[in-house]
Structures are given as structure tokens and as C-alpha cells.
Amino acid sequence: MEKKGYIGILTSGGDASGMNATIRAITRSAICNGYKVKGIYRGYEGLIHDEIRELTSEDVSNIIQRGGTILKTARSKDFETPEGRQKAYEVMQKEEITALFVIGGNGSLTGARVFAQEHDDVVCIGLPGTIDNDLCGTDRTIGYDTALNTIVDCVDKIRDTATSHERIFFVEVMGRDAGFLAQNSAIASGAEAAIIPEDQTDKDQLEEFISRGFRKTKNSSIVIVTESATGKGAAYYADRVKKEYPQYDVRVTILGHLQRGGSPSAGDRILASRLGCASIQALMEGQRNVMIGIRNDKVVYVPIAEAIKQHKPIDNSLIDVLNELSI
Amino acid sequence: MEKKGYIGILTSGGDASGMNATIRAITRSAICNGYKVKGIYRGYEGLIHDEIRELTSEDVSNIIQRGGTILKTARSKDFETPEGRQKAYEVMQKEEITALFVIGGNGSLTGARVFAQEHDDVVCIGLPGTIDNDLCGTDRTIGYDTALNTIVDCVDKIRDTATSHERIFFVEVMGRDAGFLAQNSAIASGAEAAIIPEDQTDKDQLEEFISRGFRKTKNSSIVIVTESATGKGAAYYADRVKKEYPQYDVRVTILGHLQRGGSPSAGDRILASRLGCASIQALMEGQRNVMIGIRNDKVVYVPIAEAIKQHKPIDNSLIDVLNELSI
Amino acid sequence: MEKKGYIGILTSGGDASGMNATIRAITRSAICNGYKVKGIYRGYEGLIHDEIRELTSEDVSNIIQRGGTILKTARSKDFETPEGRQKAYEVMQKEEITALFVIGGNGSLTGARVFAQEHDDVVCIGLPGTIDNDLCGTDRTIGYDTALNTIVDCVDKIRDTATSHERIFFVEVMGRDAGFLAQNSAIASGAEAAIIPEDQTDKDQLEEFISRGFRKTKNSSIVIVTESATGKGAAYYADRVKKEYPQYDVRVTILGHLQRGGSPSAGDRILASRLGCASIQALMEGQRNVMIGIRNDKVVYVPIAEAIKQHKPIDNSLIDVLNELSI
């Protein structure tokens, strides 16, 4: 029951742990259902430049546990132009790729959507691969749980030294404009506060934290801060405390790219496996231009347009949880 | 706004990672809301024998990341008798404990239910703490995600040696009569099969696995087997393969109690924190004899009677995922 | 300055973490010094059956962190016969392998020695790859530090549950007839005792442990037991305690093959890298039939005959350390 043409898989944008598990799942489920598979290297860039080769079941053997992506990833300027996308379209024709599976975050899926709008006969299936967890239509994204565990593991270590020295640490985590990682890692690591971009109230989050009695009864304090495009990251808050509360011994740690790597957590591997299998199911059911997501522990198909269109909200009840537990 | 009497907390049955995070969350949320808290040591046994002391916010400081339970746990024969429970009731009166928070699995919550049925004025609140994930009414139990990650980490190591030697490993995991750990760790570790108690079909699960082409194209095979009260654990299947397929090099590993311990995963810490806070909320709302669970990522109150009454079903779609991906 | 012929590398016997780091180091150091390299698959078995292919610098890229061995390993019955070794010799001629690098433990190096004795023109260089640390002439073997850390990590988890339940655990670790892993993991995990094969006194090690006041002041006890070919492993001691001290709640965990796998520790990677480079140095210096070892943090060349001839002694001062610290 060999199907016509090839399925093409690419990973795009920032890498996330669990991308390899996703590639494995799509590839094996595809082969299991009679498709042939090609791997596209370096994201859309490799699609444009025809860096493509067939993937067998063995090629994806023993990669479920590995961080990064065997297909590599990139951000492609060319694919943002109509000429670039036209080139990509021609390569797909040449390589006989009839369905394009894109594993990535917001930007990558936006690219897929524009591409599909321009070319009627292009079938795109998206899979949510990003540590930021900021895609609508899915409760979790692949890579988020691993990044969360990595952050918590790092903050546990920092807590050891913070407690020994009675210091305040501002720890900066990734998330772009989404506070999921900061909010949840703060709860999980027993941090004293999280500073997140979703909090758009007039209140100054640092003052809030200070006035909540910060360091009154505590030996040390850890504040998790979401990275910031506007300069209000961990260093900004640390500087303010140094100036306004010179009696405190303040330190900054920016966790950086180690948040992306590492062996995926069990949760991410299972999510990747389920979504990977479901994506082939979706293809067989005639779905197109959908992202495969998970909602209430059930697989769902979400129009890509919907997945990327708005800001996924933070669960406000978690703010209360953090406040109650950091007394 | 100090509330009358004390909240009593105990952990009972098999320990699970995240129990300490739960104790911390209940204690701090309680104090935050004007209650006083007592810790009961060694489960129902300590309730009967009055091994109880007050818990402050500091007492639960820096325990969110620790495995085990600072309150210790035990299985109590005495609490299974009316006399034992009467004794426990009298201790509660004496200690001015007006609400009993029980962190544990099926057996522990069953005890709580019987206790509450006998004593009208006893308020019990249950929290699902078990690595087996076998409580109805909650999507996940506290300790399950950590145990799953521990198993997967172990199987990753076993895969290294299995692949190097081209062997078949039967790895036995916990779960009592529930296959959640086996099923999900098999998917997450890229194992070739899972043998689970829920599969009640006539088919022989080992034959099924063999006939699916086991070791045809693979360098090594790993089969995850749920522990069995009836003797059909990993050793049973390994013996059968040795007899029926003497050409294979077979090994057995029984992971045992290391599955219970270790620092809790981010997921378990967040779950514990949320359910702990919600349990105080439930008390304030006048709830009694409910288990605090999570369903579709929302906190729910489940009558304890319902939580313990039936077997929580395995998601059958996961069986297909495992079969497709182990080709 | 291309050297004549190829260097052949094989891994043999039980796999140990760090074997890949060793393969990488030998390969790259060889290439760096003008040699060409061939990888021999499945140990001596693959040498006899000519399962051999060239290794480039890229082939060993990104493997330093991986457990197991990319060359696979096996125990070869055929190589124990003169005919088998003759066959191996002929394959070496055919493949133009002029020096054989053997990574393995006692048995593997014994094989190398016999082989070199039979064939004057065969150059063998041994590298100590075994988790048991039982090779003379080297302070540490590749894989030992990783296995030790894995065991300690497991016992930390078991301690969580042991303390919560106030139990005695007998934990069985590898080591064949050497107590290094048991002795040192007992110290590192804060276990109460280690039962090791080197203790040949008349005293019963269990009685010793019991009489030292076992469980007098302690909440839980963990005893590390070396695996035993004669049936005196963890299960044996647990059974005795159950019979002789029925008041104790006893459990057994046999760690098994997970001790071999996993990403190598920093220490093992550095050791593997140093010995790998030194082995090429040794070849260039005209050394033959030596094992490359480390003594007092300096690389040494040890005649293979010496490395395998006797039992490496345990440091008795460590027994005192364990006894003092488990009070």
C-alpha cells in the first residue's frame, strides 16, 4: 500500500529537546502506514537549497533520547520572501514531497501557513516544538517539560549556594514573551517570586515582591525572571535592588542555551511520540494546514492560523499558588 | 483570623516522590489562610500512637526538592480494625485535630473513607500520592511523573548495554495492578513492548511481541513488564524466552524501590503545590471526604468513594503508538 | 607521514561507560599522528569473522558523551581456541591491521596476551575498560567512576524510601570478585555497611554489622553487597536477616545492568581521553603488549601479563572510614 510521493520533515527555529523523538515518531508511523519519508536539513533553508535525503526506520533508531535535532535547524531569511518560498516549492516538486511536516514554534508555523496559502497543492502539518509553550491550541509544546526540568535542576543547585551565603539570586530563563517557564519553574523550585511578561498591571513586580515581606523570615531569595527583549531581564532587577536595597547581597545567573538541550523528559518523549503518530493519522484523514496538539490529554487538530494567532494565557491561579507557598 | 483546631497531615502507604512538596504546600497554604498545622508521623500508625507535632512554615522549608516523606509512612494493621480507628479518633480529639489530610494511594484513601464513615465529625481530605497513577478522578497522581522519569533514565542506561551486546532485556517496573508506568515508560524509552495487566485478551502478550517480528531488524530488544502478584513478572517471561527461543541472549532487571525515591520532577512539584493549595481551599469551602485531583489541567474535588472504587483505564491509543514506533 | 598499515580497535567483554570516549581518543590521536584506523565490531568475534570497517575522525564525532560502545562488544568462545586465534591472525593480515588496540577487562586482556604470545608480529596495546576496577597496574579503570556514580545515585533514591519506611535494604552491585564498587559506593552513599569478597577473615560480615549496633540509633539501614558467583549476594543476606531478626522489615534491590550504561562521568571521559592519546604515544615509542594505565595521576605502561596476573587489593583504610562514619 505504498503511498504516492514522500513525506518531508523539517525542524525549524530554536531547537527544543524532543524534536528527535518527534522525527522518529513521524518517520516510523509514516513507514508503518505505507509512506516514504525524506528528511530536510537546516529547516526552510535546506528546503530552498535542496539539502534533503531519504529517512529509513533505522536512521531514526536510538535517537528518542537525544537532545537537539538530527535534521539541524535554522532561521531562514530567504523563506520570508516570495522568491524563497517559490524556490522551496520547486524543490518539493523535484523531490516529490507531497506533504511537509514542520516541527517548530510560532515563527516556523507562520512560515508554513504563508507557504500553504501561496501554494494550493502544498499540504502542511505542524507539530508544536518549542520550549516556550506559547502556542495556542495545545496544552503543552514538545520541549517545554524538559526545559522546565532543566531550569528546576539548575535552580536547585543555585538554592544550595544561595542558602549557604544568604543571598538574593535573580535567575533569567527563556520564554520570549511568555512566562510559562518562569512561572512554573518558580513554583517547582520553591522560588520566592517570578517576574513574567504577562503581568501588565501597573504594579511594579519587584516592589510587589519586596513588599510581600521579602527576606523577612527567609535565609535566601530566588527570583525567576523571563528574558526580555526590552532590557528588563534579570540584570535590570538585580541592579535596581543593588541601588535601592544596598544591604542585600545580590547575584545574577542567566541560564541561556543550556535550557534547550539535554535528553528529553519522559513527558516530552511521550508527547512527541503521540503527536508524531497522530500527524500521520491526520494526513491519512485528509487534514491539511493543521497543527497537531494535545488538549485535555486528547490529540486535537488545530488550524495553523489559530495556533499562531494569539497569546496563550497564563493560568492566573498559579500566581496565587506561588504567592501562598513562598511565605 | 485564626481557625479553630489544627489541620493534621499524614502520609501513608508506599512513599512517592513529591509527598514532601505536598506537605509543604498544605502547611504553607494552611498557615497563609489562618490555620495551624500538625504533622502526624508514620501514617495512621502514628495517629493511633499519637506521634504528632506542630509544623511551622520553617519546618517545611527547603523540602520541595526532596524525595521520601519527612513525616515518614507506614502501613497500619491496627487502623484496619474498629478499635484502632476509635483510638485514632480519640487522639485526634486530644490533639485538637479537626481535619485530617491524607496523602497516599488507594489503600490509604480507603482507610480515610471508612474512618469518616464511622465518625460523623471527622473531616478527611485526600491527596493522590502514589507512583502507580491508579486513582480514578485524577489524570495524574503525585509521584507518577518522577517514577516515570526514573524508569526511563534507567532504561536508557540499559539500552546502552543491550545495544552493545545485542541482548533482550526484560525490565520489571512497579504499578501493582496498573500498567501506566510500564506502558508509558515503554513508549518513552523506545522499548519494543510493554506487558501490562490491563491486557485481558486471550492473546499471549509475549507471543504477540515475538510474532510482531521481534529482533528481526533490531540490534536489541527491551520489554517492560509490570510487576505481578501472580508471578508473571520479568523473570517469568525471560524464562519462557530462554526455553522457547534458546538462540537469544536474555537478561532481567527488576528496578525495585529506587523507583519511589529521588528528587521530584518539575511536573510532580507543580502538581503537589497546586493540589496542596487547593486542598485548603476545599476545606474553606466546606468540602469533606473528597480527594483533590486534577482533570484537564483543572483542580477537581472527587468524592473519595469514587476515587477508589474502580480501575482507572489505560488509554488504548497508547498501545498503538508503542506498536507503530517499535518497528 | 602516513604510517604503514592500520590500527585496529575493538571493545571486548562487559561494556563500560567511557568505551566510546576511548575509541574516539585512540582514533583521533592516531589520525593526528599519521595512522589510519579500522574499527573491529563485536570484539574478538568480529575480528575472527572480519566485521571491520575504517574509522574516520567524523565517525567518532559526538560520541564522547555516550554510554555503551559503537563497536559493540561480545564474549568470544572461538577466540579461546588456537584455531580461532589463527583465523583472527589471518584476518588481521588481510585487513592490514598492524597493531591491535583492545579495550576491556581481565578476560579481554588475557585473550590479547595469549594472542600476542602465539604470533610474534602481532602488536597488542591494552586499555583498561571495565566497571569493576580490578586490573592491576592502574589506579582506575575506564567505566569505574561512572558506575560508582550511578550506584550512588540509585542508593540515594533507595535511601529516600528506606528512611520513609524505616527499613533495611540489601543492595547488590557488580564487581565480580572485587569489592571496589561496593566499598566505595557504601562510603559515598552513607550506607551502613559493605559486604565485599576481599574480606576473607573468619568473621561473618553480617554478624559484624549487626553487632556494631545496627539500627540502634538509626532510622534505616542500607548494606551494599557485591554480587557473588557462589550465591552469597544480597538475597542471601536478606534471607538470613529475615530468619534471624524477624522484627526487621527487609528489602532487596539488585541494581543489575543499569550499572554499565549511561553517559560517562567527567572523570571517565578525561581518563579515556588521556589513555587513548597515550596508547598512540606508546605505539610510536615501540611499546608492545602493554596496557596503558594511570598511576599517581601519571600515564604508565604496564606489561599486560602484570596487569592481569593478580588480585588488585582493596585499600583497608577505607574499611575504617566506613565503620567510623556509619555510627
Next chain:
Amino acid sequence: MEKKGYIGILTSGGDASGMNATIRAITRSAICNGYKVKGIYRGYEGLIHDEIRELTSEDVSNIIQRGGTILKTARSKDFETPEGRQKAYEVMQKEEITALFVIGGNGSLTGARVFAQEHDDVVCIGLPGTIDNDLCGTDRTIGYDTALNTIVDCVDKIRDTATSHERIFFVEVMGRDAGFLAQNSAIASGAEAAIIPEDQTDKDQLEEFISRGFRKTKNSSIVIVTESATGKGAAYYADRVKKEYPQYDVRVTILGHLQRGGSPSAGDRILASRLGCASIQALMEGQRNVMIGIRNDKVVYVPIAEAIKQHKPIDNSLIDVLNELSI
């Protein structure tokens, strides 16, 4: 056989993983040999301000596996003055502390030495606790192996993302003016180069690295850089590459304080246990003002003056190992 007076223990300077294991070992070995023990909180600062309480064997129970220091640590300005030290001396008299055990690095031992020089009757015993490994007279310091493993674990994660994106990462690690952590973590993580303060040649280490063919055949490059008091840390080198080689995609990660924390490695726990026991032995033998070290796997007593006086040299052969293996 109770000994006169108390042994006092303090941890000082930057915290290092394994300090708790050291406190445990000194305390238990002391008690085992008839001494009584007091813990001094917050280093020399707590000695001056009499923040001292007795330690029992139970107080140090279950801490061998914990990062940080239960005695907390600090840097004390007051102890640098004769008045401060006089105050400390008086507190020692008052608390009946007859021997002072100092766990720390260069600065802490320098303090101990000055103190002992001023007060004839003060007995100081030093234990090398620092992640930097920069104390003479001991092959390894407590905390170094753990920090090394933490760094390597982080760089493994960064390698995942570096490889996926084909980037150059400059990763900054601790070490003050010692390159042990950078040098050895570079070898262990398969990094392309290490920039260390010991390299005092005229050659520019970055140019060296570039000219060695950097990124010619490699998908990604990781350079480990020792932190620098003079501003030549990771950011400095990254900026230079950005300017001089704009074609490369460069990133910086500064690992920061997470290098200090975390559960100690097996190696550090064993080292801490051995040195802790040996320090009591030294006291009983009448030693004073010595640091307890390890040399060639044997315990040694090193005059504190000698331990702190000079720069411990890097093993130059490791530079060659790194160069050969990063081809």
C-alpha cells in the same frame, strides 16, 4: 575517653559541594574517637559573633548527599583585622573550642594561618574545600569533581543546541586564576578549545584556536573560557570573533553559581569522608596548622603555609590531549 574541650568546625569562603559530607565525616569521626563537636555558623563571621552550637551524630545524618553547607559560609572582613581575630580567639576560649577545623579554599586557609600565628595555643586543621582545585599539596580539592561534572553536563546540553544550529559557543566557567575546571571540562565535553589563565605565552589563545583550523570540518565549536578578573572572559572573546569573523554565529553562556551547588559526586563524597576522618587522626597525632590533602591516593598532612603559598600548576600534557582530540 572523652577528650578535653570541643572541636569547632566552620566552612568559609565560596561554598563547594561536598562541604556537608566533610562536616559529617569530621563530626562522626570526632565523636567516634571521644571528642565533642561544635558547629560554627557563617564562617569566621560566626566565630567572632559566637554563632555556635553543638553538633551530634544525628545532626549530620542524611547530609552526605546535599550541596551547600549546613553551617553556612561567608567572607569575613572583620577576621582580616587583628581586633576581629582577637574577638574570635576569645569566643573560642569561652566556647571551650580547643581545635578549629576550617573547610575552605585559599583565602580561608590564609586566615587560619594568620590566626594560628597570632595565638600560640590555637590548633587549626584545614580541609581543602573549593571547586577551583587551586590548593597546593593536594591532588584534588573537595567540590572540584562535582563542579567538573556539572559543567560537563551543561556543556553536553549546549552541544545539542550548538550542533543543531552550527554555532560557536563561548562558555565561561569558574576557577578564579586557575584553569583546572576549564581545561578538564573542555577535554571531557569534547570542546574545541580551552582558554586558561595559566597560558602566559605571547600567543593569543583565540588566534591559536582559529588558526588550528577552527570550524573547518566541524559543525559547531565550543570554547571553554575561565572567568577573568581583568575582563577577558567569554564575552570578550565572543565580541572579538563577532568583529573579526562576522561570518560566524556566536553565543555566550556564563554558567555562574550553579557550578557550586548540587549533590556531590561519588568522588567528592569519598574524598570528603577520607579527609574528614584523617583530620581527626591528625589531631590525635598532635598535628597542628596542617591541611589534610590527598596525594597519589594517600592522605597527607601539608603545612598550611605550603598549601597556600604558590600557584598549583596545570598538567601541560592535558593541553596536548585537548589539541589532538579536537581535530
